[in-house]
Amino acid sequence: MKGDFSRISFDRRNHFSQVLMQQGRVTLDADPNEQSAILLHYLRTLARDLIGPYGGPADALGFGLAVAANPNRLLIGAGRYYVGGILCESEGCDYAVQPDYHPQPPDAKNKCPGDALLQQLRQPDEDLRFWLYLDVWERHISWIEDGHIREVALNGPDTCTRAKVVWQVRALELRNLRERLQEQRDRLQKLYEAGGSKDPALKARIDALDAALAELDVDPGAALPCAAPLAGLEGLSDAWLAARLDSAEGPGNPCEIAPDAAFRGAENQLYRVEIHQGGDGDTATFKWSRDNGSQATPWLGSEGDWLLVATSRDFALHDWVEITDESDDLDSRPGLFVQVAEVAPGRLRITAPDGGLPDPAALKLPKLRRWNQRDAGDVRLRDGAVPVQESTGGKDNWIPLENGVQIRFAAGGSYRSGDYWLIPARVATGDIEWPHLPGGGTPQLQPPHGVQHHYAPLGWLGYGPDENGANSFQLSDCRCDLWPINSCARRLLANGAAPGRDAVPGRGAVGKVAGGKRRPAPKPPQE
Structure with missing residues (x-):
């Protein structure tokens, strides 16, 4: 947000x-x-609590999958589905053109394979099977992303913003899925063996990954489990951060806050520390803002090194600004950092990167966002962002932001672009709002405050011979029915009185490649 x-x-x-x-x-x-x-x-x-981790109403069960031919397309059905308690609503669409996700299509001319599932639909391969799932999260929407928020009758002032539920149907090929699970398992095992305490929660996660790998180790054509791949998807990055205040001279004990530590800023701030480039502790970088990253403006065009913007009021010389557009935001990709060399009304002259700038006309809703990191002391930026330096070997590695605010990352983290932490700083108290361990001396490590992702399996897709021996796409269905409490409604549904329960035909059609036989029509629970 x-x-x-x-x-x-x-x-x-x-x-x-x-x-x-x-x-x-x-x-x-x-x-x-x-x-x-x-x-x-x-x-x-x-x-x-009532529905479980995922499920949908039996009379409006959304996100059914079907393959349409000539050309082959994967269709996503209309209806409703709850994931992690969050309502997801689909009006029906093509997998390739979802409301908030457009997978990259294959491009033979430029030798770009694009999205693996789109490539499979174009050139079917009997050896490939894909797990399809819902990725659900909330996105912050301002007037830059949706101009209809502004009231034109009042000349369009910037008022309230919005939070939007984003759902994306994504696909993972079975072999890549196994590799992903194994890499995650190996990383956690190394972290478990390195820690002297042998964390039981970490061991439980390793056991869950082992169980998932075992369930997915099946012969070609055998049935595949719906939920096992979820073990490899994390709602939040496996990263931990602590924040504190430091005095100008620094504390004598790195585990304690100096008595004269205080926030030295002249204004109240809401610091935002956000992961820029994801990866492990050696490759990840972060950016930070003293105003929650809220200073942004649309990018309207370019004239040489000058960027034309809606407003340049909130930008200053030497600021680092991040260029992003809709596809970056929806794919959780970091943007491109450039540095401001000169400011003029409605214009920013920037130091162009070696690879040049993208064409704003080719981007959807491009924008510039100001961040506040700078080269200072031991901090040296990498492509405009601060390298993550984890605390290792029993030594706390505190990274200064400004005005006495410092942060540190725990060892062994796995970082995802876009995950963030918030640190309110207050002039009246000269302090920051951050939890401490019992006793009040040591800042507590915290997981990211967001972005929280929720997942649900939708089904498996494969290609092979059907009951008549002809090759075709085979789909299994992993969705869960939610039946009404009302007994009359259950009887009506059981008698087929709700023709709208599936906007896409083929529910339950399972072929040999995907595993199993056609699932019988569902029955309501016993009264």
């Missing part, structure tokens, strides 16, 4: 049920935002 917020105050551990307004009091943005977060937490937790 890269909005101009004072802070994000919701914490489920507080167990608050309401935010109660009082007369004559100052109102901050954090109060109504927390009320919305409380309500969403209750609704989604209730849905998750």
